[in-house]
Amino acid sequence: MTFPLTSYQIPTFPPNPRSPIHSPPSKRLQLAPKSHHNKSTNPQTTRTPQNGADGIPADDVKVLAKFKSRHNFIRVLQVSRKADHPFAGSRLLLLDNPGNIHSISFFLNSNLTTHTYFDVFATLPPILPPGGPLAIFGFGAGSAARLILRLYPHAVVHGWELDPSVISVGREFFGLSKLEKDHPQRLFIYIGDAFKASVRDGFSGILVDLFSKGSLVPELQDPKTWEMLARCLRKGGRVMVNVGGSCVEAEDKRRDGRVVMKETLKAMRRVFGEKLFVLRLGNGKNEDSSVALTGDSPDLDAWKEKLPRSLAGYVDMWTPFRC
Numbered sequence: 001m002t003f004p005l006t007s008y009q010i011p012t013f014p015p016n017p018r019s020p021i022h023s024p025p026s027k028r029l030q031l032a033p034k035s036h037h038n039k040s041t042n043p044q045t046t047r048t049p050q051n052g053a054d055g056i057p058a059d060d061v062k063v064l065a066k067f068k069s070r071h072n073f074i075r076v077l078q079v080s081r082k083a084d085h086p087f088a089g090s091r092l093l094l095l096d097n098p099g100n101i102h103s104i105s106f107f108l109n110s111n112l113t114t115h116t117y118f119d120v121f122a123t124l125p126p127i128l129p130p131g132g133p134l135a136i137f138g139f140g141a142g143s144a145a146r147l148i149l150r151l152y153p154h155a156v157v158h159g160w161e162l163d164p165s166v167i168s169v170g171r172e173f174f175g176l177s178k179l180e181k182d183h184p185q186r187l188f189i190y191i192g193d194a195f196k197a198s199v200r201d202g203f204s205g206i207l208v209d210l211f212s213k214g215s216l217v218p219e220l221q222d223p224k225t226w227e228m229l230a231r232c233l234r235k236g237g238r239v240m241v242n243v244g245g246s247c248v249e250a251e252d253k254r255r256d257g258r259v260v261m262k263e264t265l266k267a268m269r270r271v272f273g274e275k276l277f278v279l280r281l282g283n284g285k286n287e288d289s290s291v292a293l294t295g296d297s298p299d300l301d302a303w304k305e306k307l308p309r310s311l312a313g314y315v316d317m318w319t320p321f322r323c
Contacts, residue, residue, distance in 0.1 A: 132204030141170030
């Protein structure tokens with residue numbers, strides 16, 4: 001899509017955030033060909049040693065919607081609960097020709113956690129100044145908003161999404177209509193350019209998840225964009241950003257995900273200086289995927305105390321960004 005849409009291919013976090021981080025499945029959904037072989041012995045349904053990608057057997061995936069909007073090639077998939085895959089039982093929103101996942105919902109998961117970077121996004125509210133709303137730039141089908149509204153009873157979310165078709169899909173297939181109905185004074189969704197977003201007195205925090213055609217939007221590699229976003233924050237406000245990584249597959253092969261990630265972090269560093277932290281995923285070498293956070297170093301113990309146990313382990317994964 002053209003900016004500002006949601007994310008990219010989703011990296012999977014371990015069920016226990018305190019456990020070692022291994023190379024996650026490719027954020028681009030891999031569908032293995034249909035086969036009559038037993039899934040446990042069929043090599044096409046197991047991890048591919050070369051790239052760490054996990055395939056989902058095509059028999060375990062149902063296509064609920066597939067169409068082109070003005071901004072996106074949109075697909076909604078339902079993964080069988082019986083699938084031997086971390087996404088078993090989930091509903092997925094795929095955008096862009098490479099098939100990048102932009103939203104995920106586990107409707108039978110009472111804890112709502114996804115074991116993806118959306119869980120990291122959900123750790124932001126406890127370290128934000130009180131009084132202001134939280135913005136989500138690149139709302140998608142509402143994966144991050146659902147977590148935040150459930151975990152923080154007083155949180156107010158303003159979400160921006162460029163493609164009205166994505167919001168329509170969210171309402172039809174991802175329970176977004178019910179989320180809006182249940183939280184009429186806490187959830188506000190806008191169709192339009194996220195870079196023109198504003199509220200009176202500023203946002204307490206901004207979650208940035210803006211990808212276009214499988215790549216971080218070019219505006220995020222420009223320091224002027226981060227200067228503008230910093231002005232949208234109230235005193236003490238923070239920005240948390242999905243900056244992608246090597247697992248991001250762009251339609252334009254010249255937009256290498258790892259290179260774009262580094263350019264984005266360098267642009268942020270020019271604006272936020274040493275008040276920039278990174279949470280990295282992957283096998284330790286490839287920097288498969290990263291999330292960035294701005295602001296003063298938080299009190300980690302106090303932060304963890306305000307989080308559910310399922311999310312507290314992510315706090316210790318942040319490190320200062322070094323060029």
